[in-house]
Amino acid sequence: MIDVFVHRRCIRKLEHSVFAAGRNEIGGVLAAKQVDDGCFLIVDLSVQSDGTEENFEREPIQHREFISRFHDRVGHKPDQYNYLGEWHSHPSHPATPSEKDLLQMQELVEDHEQQSSFLVLMIVKLGLDGKLRGSAHGFRPNLPPVRARLHGIEEWASQDGYRPVIFVSSKVEGV
Numbered sequence: 001m002i003d004v005f006v007h008r009r010c011i012r013k014l015e016h017s018v019f020a021a022g023r024n025e026i027g028g029v030l031a032a033k034q035v036d037d038g039c040f041l042i043v044d045l046s047v048q049s050d051g052t053e054e055n056f057e058r059e060p061i062q063h064r065e066f067i068s069r070f071h072d073r074v075g076h077k078p079d080q081y082n083y084l085g086e087w088h089s090h091p092s093h094p095a096t097p098s099e100k101d102l103l104q105m106q107e108l109v110e111d112h113e114q115q116s117s118f119l120v121l122m123i124v125k126l127g128l129d130g131k132l133r134g135s136a137h138g139f140r141p142n143l144p145p146v147r148a149r150l151h152g153i154e155e156w157a158s159q160d161g162y163r164p165v166i167f168v169s170s171k172v173e174g175v
């Protein structure tokens, strides 16, 4: 079971950037706090706004610098605070990963250059009501992506500055 929550501050950042980008895809990386076993709270995210209507190409150097600044800011506690994965928007498509997205994430989690054995891909878009919609999938080396069950954003509105946008509850297939 994997739970991914998004801090209210990050929701606002996503809403603003996705709205400003219009029909262009944008994205970045996710910085998270591990709250519990399989439970992550996204506390910051980078935004790279040079995507096109059909594509978003990540700029690895820019995001590496963002994560390095994040580690500086939280006092270098990688067990607790770390890079969690990637996000991008699908303004013209459903907020679920494409085949290409799934393949790219699988390659990334199996890439020996990066040290995480678990990564999340979050896809977001603005609904017709202007509210954020999203999905999240978890990836591990040599395993199929974790299927996510997504609950609506508004029904999860809560207090304490945490506004869970995504509640992922699933098991890795075959495990």
Ligand SMILES: [Zn+2]
Pocket: 088, 089, 090, 097, 098, 101
């Ligand atoms: Zn995509």
